[in-house]
Amino acid sequence: SGSDGDGNGGGSGGGNELPQYSYLNNPANYNPARHDAINLIGDQLNNLGLNTKVQVFEWGTLYTKITEEFNYSFATWSRGLGIDPGRRMPEQFHSSNTGKGGGNFTGYTNKDLDPTLMAQLQESDEQKRIDMLHEIQATINEDVPMHPIVQMPNIVAFNNQQVSGWTDHIAGYYHFEPMTNVEVNNSKKELRGSWAETLGTLSVLGYNNETKLIHQFEMLYDKLVRINSKLEPDPKLSLATDWERPDDTTVRYKLREGHKWHDGEDLTPEDVKFTLDYIKENKIPLYSTQWELYDSVSVDGQWVTVNFAEPVGPVHKVFSNQIPIIPQHKWESRSNPAKASVNEPVGSGPLQFDYWEKGSELALKKYESHWRPVKFNRRIWRIIPESSTVWSLLKKGDLNYLPYTRIGKQLNDNQGESNIGVKSAPGDGWWHFSQNTRKEGLDDKAVRQAAVHALPKEAINKQILYGFATEGWNLIGESFGKFSNPDVKKYQEKDGIAAGQKVLEDAGYSIEGGKVQAKGSSE
Amino acid sequence: MALLEVEDLEVYYDSEDGPVKAVDGVSFEIEAGETIGIVGESGCGKSTLAKALIGILPKNGYINGGSIRFKGEDLTEMPEKRRRELRWDEISLIAQSAMNALDPVYTIREQIIEAIDAHYPKMGRTEAQERIDEAFDLVGLDRDRQTDYPHQFSGGMRQRAMIAMSLVLEPSLILADEPTTALDVIMQDQILKRINGIQRESATAMMVITHDVAVVAETCDRVVVMYAGEVAEEGPAEFIFGEPYHPYTLGLKSAFPDIRQSSQDLVSIGGHPPDLSNPPSGCRFAERCPLATEKCTTEDPPEVIHGELRSYCHHADKIDTQLRPVASQAKTWENEASMGVSDD
Amino acid sequence: MGKLDFFVRRTLQLGLTLWAVATALFMLFRLMPGDPTSYIISPGMTPEVRQRLVESYGLNDPLWVQYVRYIENLLTLDLGRSFKTNERVVDVLVTYLPNTLVLMLTAFVVAYIIGISLGVLTGWYRGSRFEKTAVVTALVGRSIPSFWMGILVLWIFGAKLNLIPMSGMTSLGSGPQSFWGMVFSLDFLKHLLAPVVVLAFYYMGYPLLIMRNSMLETLSEDFIDLCRAKGLTERKIMFNHAARNALLPVLTAAAIAVGYAVGGSVLIETVFGWPGIGREMIRAVLRRDFPVAQGTFLVLAMSVIVMNFVADLLYGVLDPRVTYD
Amino acid sequence: MTDANSPADDDTLVRVEGLEKHFPVGTGLVSSFMKSVRGEEPDAVHAIDGIDFDLHEGETFGIAGESGCGKTTTGMCLTKLYDPTGGSIYYDGEDIADKSGSDLSNFRQNAQMIFQDPFESLNPRMTVYDTVVEPLRIHDVPNQRSRVQRALEFAELEPAESYFDRYPHELSGGQRQRLAIARALVIDPDFIVADEPVSMLDVSLRAGVLSLLERMTDEFGLSVVYISHDLSLLRHMCDRLAIMYMGKIVEQGPTEEIITNPKHPYTRALIDAVPVPDPTAGRERVELEGEVGDAINVPTGCRFKNRCEKYIGGVCDKVSPPLEQKTDIEGEREVACHLYESAEGYDPYAEIGETRPDDHGTVAESSADAD
Amino acid sequence: MTESMSQEHERSIFEDIETDEDEQFSTWQRNLRLWKETISEQFRMLIEDPMVVLAMLTLAFFGLIAVIAPWIAQYPPTERVFTSGALIAKWVKPSFLGGEGGFILGTTAQGYDIFSQLVYGARPALMVGLVAAFMTVGLGTLVGLTAGYYGGYVDDVLMRLVDFVYGLPLLPTVIVLVTVLGPGLENIILAFVLLQWRTSARVIRALVLSLRERSFVKAAKVSGASNWRIISRHIAPNVLPMAFLYGAFAIAWAILTEAGVSFLGLGDPESVSWGVMLQSARVYSAMTEGAWWWFVPPGVCIALVVISGFLIGRGYEEIVNPELQVEG
């Protein structure tokens, strides 16, 4: 029921307190560190004078309450921007997207910003685009409907006796480039990782964009263009060896010659055309953002030409590296591709399907005739729900890397172990602190800013995240290089409470008995 | 030598209030082929006696003293293995309610065969089958119904099956513990007929336990009257039912209605049998006895012999004159009644 | 009257109960807070795509249409597809149910063999120290949360002593195997050991206590006395008569408990990383994957109901007194 | 004996007419469905199958018969524990089936029952006082305590106060049955159904309880229906006797006459089966083998025919003998047997189109008005 | 004279009865006394078994702990403790193992005092146990009584309902219900009750069916007792012991269920129960960290309370009905 967060407008003791705010928290087992952090922030907000109640909801409920019912005041979970920093900006902040289930759940509206949000996606001139993104960052950091608490790193923990040679990449260590660089040194030359949940499907068109499956498909399939660790399109990694943009709405790719599917069939430009047409025709939901972009696809020789309806700015980051190329001979007969059940996927990537013991493990083996082969024979993914078990196995060497490493005491303790290596690099994601601008009080920028002042970023990073993260200060963090605007408004964290209260007082709020009173309520 | 000689048998049960002296110094004999009846009120130790004889006392029951000599061997001193051999083969049992005494999950035939196998493992199937058929004939049951389960039989049939089972090894002694109590008159009559038939046809000795005076009267040669774990009186049936010398026997007899008599003053013996875990000293019947005197409560009653009758009473000499004439009047037996006899 | 009659009636009843369970499930999952669509759609999708997606799962139809379709599909054993993975629920069941059954049934058989035997002995030796110890042990087994014990066992014997494998049904990277091939491999047995011991310890108490009580009841029956009188050996009486009769209630209880065990496996499967149906169910419930949740739950419920049914039939076979009225 | 006030014609307290009680047998769906398709009656145990008798004021009426012949069922119907399937029971001239409200309450105060098993018939969680006072509380009768005390004293549970707080398990069997009697009496009923009240008691205790019952009738004019299979007891207790066989009364009349001179072959067998406590008596046994027939598929004709020594063929097979006075039996006796000739002119042979054979004395014409 | 009666017989033993002054001679006092006697007698019988006494003492001990929790716990159970600075005091070892800060059982990963949590954890455990047991048995008894006594269609409908509920596996259903209702102690209790009443309902119905045929019920009917009177005065008191028995078992089952559900993360987020403690110990991998002082004590406490419930139940069982079957 929805009355938890609002109501209570009357307050006590004559004054006119701001209402009680609800801060929705996930259960501890869902993500212990974040659970802790939210509790900590909750305390701070109360110290600030905002009457905040931290409420725990099981994830499904929590997500619905926030994104569909907007029945919350504060919310926190992880967000990733992906490889392109601007891609998700309209979704999160555009005033047209505040509806039920739309991405802009904070209800933030800024008509002045709206055009910029849209235009940056179509701008192919990089510098112009950077400027636009800088503007967006500055505005959002001023209005703070959403603010990064900490920038989360990509982390991989591994058994350093068996695995070496990791490359940092903003998308994570599962990405094509790190994965093809990593070296394995055990008797079977096997890379062995684990995941807490079962995989469910191996249909590249029918999954729900879950990390565990992205990890697999990234290596099973090739993409037209891949982005390297320097965030640049790299033909060495890509299926296309060359590409050109004759105009704003057209891209041409020259396909790699002589590449074959895992089953030995030739990979042809027709396969690429098939893939794109097929996805568009069948309106595959997962790639809806992509197929809405292009109009038509044509083939001439080794070249594939894609025509877009409207100009696309960062075309390789939002399009070329998003769509896995699938074999026509396998898919054309499938009637409802989004719901196809695929148990033995055939792709063209550096790893090919080996076996899948559902619920237990998935093995992919080296595809020898790839142009950029992996340096191990096989990669096994094991389903292990208990994280403590995972660590034990890693130390024993039964597992040798943890593709998904939670930050916590175990990571912190174990990184000191002689046979455990931990690598971390800045990632694209952060924990957001979102404020529902629909709520009384939170509709005022000043209150929001005060709340952001009060975020105990340092305590969270140092004490809960063991210093693995970096304190967040900007939506687009330093990991995005020049895309990040260093000059946005900074929020004080040393004694943030005092800073926050000052902002409130400056804006005309008073604080009585440790509680913020609504504007003009006290004489 | 009698078939079975019981001498001073004491069977106690352990209980929280000390031992329950369910059978306390009982002696009697059974000759081969003879039928002996044990009568007495509920709780006087009849079943306990039977269980002790066949050796199936419950865990808290034990033989405290005395001896049971069967064909000269003392059962109480016999190793368990030998005793087990004697059971059913020599002494078998017809239990009170065949309803519960037959295992519901096996057919009648299986249960009989099991008894045979336990003692004559080498007996051939055909011979065993012959014996079962014979036994079934003897009790008047249809041979075809051997493979029925107990629940498919009526009460009377079950009781007859029980008898057939007890006969199948041709034991020399059958203990029948209340063989007809759970049955109605017609069934009872049928069973009694079978029992009499067995007596006539085989030389099997039998011990019939019952509280039904009429049943004993009709089936037994000799009768032991038990009271509170002890023998009150013992002797041939015609004397016990004719001219008993124990007040309790007299009372019991008068308490029983006789269909041949149109009007009869029924008698109930006032009071209750004593608590067997703490029996009174002296004569245990004293409390309820119209003839009781001081002496009865202090001294154990002497054995008094009247012909073949053995009675245990201090006042056996006064029975003829004082009690017998008024024994059938109810008020004689009312609780506080005392006939004003004096010690000596 | 008559077995046929009994059968028909019980089958009707079975169908009715199943229908009721299915309906209740349907309602229950619709009542759950948290929109399932929030799991299948991502915020980047346009409203039109979102709509299409919702339609493709039939979630936009009126409830009763969804219900009718649901029941229709059930009748054709079509349990739908996972919202999350698009997998057919039937496939999910086929994949995970056998794993659960292997674990449960092994634990079950072990527990019941030990439990019943101990039950016979404790009943027979009532009042002895052995009886007290056995009964208290059984109670302790029932009282300790099994998941807690599982973790302790894993920690002590797995992590510290390195005696047992820590997770799953097979060793890492043991390759593809047929189900039965796996079940009869030594590797599998090693993995099976710890969860079976933990579960069996937990299950054992029930048959033990029932068997003991049932034995005590049977031992006080007159026919036991008669068996003694027949000169049977104590062993024969104990097993052929006392235990045989006392077994009846235990078997009914066992059949019902099998159904329970399948449902109660959730925790142990999680702890031991056993790829079983219980674990999948929890995942599905928490992720609002209705079709999988419904399907797995229905199978669990069905196993309970069917086992009840089997128990009835079994009783009829084992107890000649039962007439099918 | 309670012969003091011999029943006059109009002192009938309870009249039973054509009483039937059938218990449906739990048949399965399929077979009961098949039966209804074929238009057959569903299976039922014919526990009572049409019985008539009167209970006069102050009299003790005995019902005897083998186990399962319907004695208890009759008793239960009399006290309205069962609703009859057919026929009526008139108490005080009114059908008890129609009673409700205060009529019913009045009936409940006047009809009581004593059950066979004193261990079962007392609530183990109620004290003696609560047990006895309950009927008074239900009917809101004043002076409860004195009444309870009086009732207990009458039942020879003295001193009454010392029993008040005892529970049934603290009483002996005889005391329990006395308590049950006290409970039945405390409301001052008109008639009592005593269903084998002493069969569970030790012989030495029975007489006491029986004399209590006798005093009830003798001293307070209570009417008693006494149910037992023990004819010796019935002979002692009852003024009139009915012998039941498979749900029907086969012989009915003054006790003495029936016991000393039974007319129905079944009555004879029943009496002959009673053992005699006299080893010298040398009782003659009558062979009554076999079992009571199937109460579900009741045989046609006389129900006793299969076990009957005097079976006389066709008429026994086909015609169910009515309970009626016979010309060749004197006294107030009614017998249901084809051996005797109806005093009311009923001719069973007419029904099967035969004539009465000679050897039974009367040469019967095949007309209804034979004599 | 009994004028009111229609068919008058001349004499009555009650003819000359004198009117009683104190008619209702303090009925309720008498009843109270009888109740007291019954209860104290049963209690006496119960405590004859040393195991039962032990179990009772254990329960009493935890009951006491629950009551005086605020006085013995050093900290509120969900208040983060800090070391001298602003640092959260987490993963602190117990003081007896040399941990700093004097935490008897150390602190959790979130910086809560384990001992305080353990002490406060007795509250929800006992509450779940008692409330759930009471409600389960109450509901079960009600249904059992109604179905058993009225029989016929009522019985049929209720028993089909029981069959239906029996078709639901306990833990999974509780999990589903709790997700529907929302996590929380009261919802766990509710879900548990919604399922578990079935056992007591079935057993009590069977008992009522046999009681209904006992002749003392018939005797009451003959005396004109109403259905209500028969149920409340004759049948209910006789099923009460059985209801108590099932209550004792229900305590055990409820606590185990709560622990299991909490272990999966559906426990009450607002309060700390032992199950919730176990769950967080598991989430933060307390065992692999070697922090047994976090993981072991709550489990032991659960086991102790549960086994106490079982032992008392069994002890009572031997009194009420030595031949009874233990419930599963």
Ligand SMILES: Nc1ncnc2c1ncn2[C@@H]1O[C@H](COP(=O)(O)OP(=O)(O)OP(=O)(O)O)[C@@H](O)[C@H]1O
């Ligand atoms: N297992 C036992 N433990 C303790 N006392 C027992 C046991 N069995 C019997 N008794 C007591 O021993 C006494 C004799 O019992 P027994 O069964 O032999 O009497 P009975 O004459 O056969 O009575 P009934 O006619 O009722 O069968 C009784 O007081 C009884 O309570």
Ligand SMILES: Nc1ncnc2c1ncn2[C@@H]1O[C@H](COP(=O)(O)OP(=O)(O)OP(=O)(O)O)[C@@H](O)[C@H]1O
């Ligand atoms: N409630 C019932 N449901 C079905 N059948 C019943 C019921 N009560 C009695 N019967 C059947 O009705 C017949 C008559 O039973 P009833 O109890 O009246 O016999 P009875 O003469 O009292 O026998 P007994 O001497 O054994 O007490 C029996 O066949 C019995 O099985």
Ligand SMILES: [Mg+2]
């Ligand atoms: Mg006996």
Ligand SMILES: [Mg+2]
């Ligand atoms: Mg009867």
Ligand code: NI
């Ligand atoms: Ni008389």
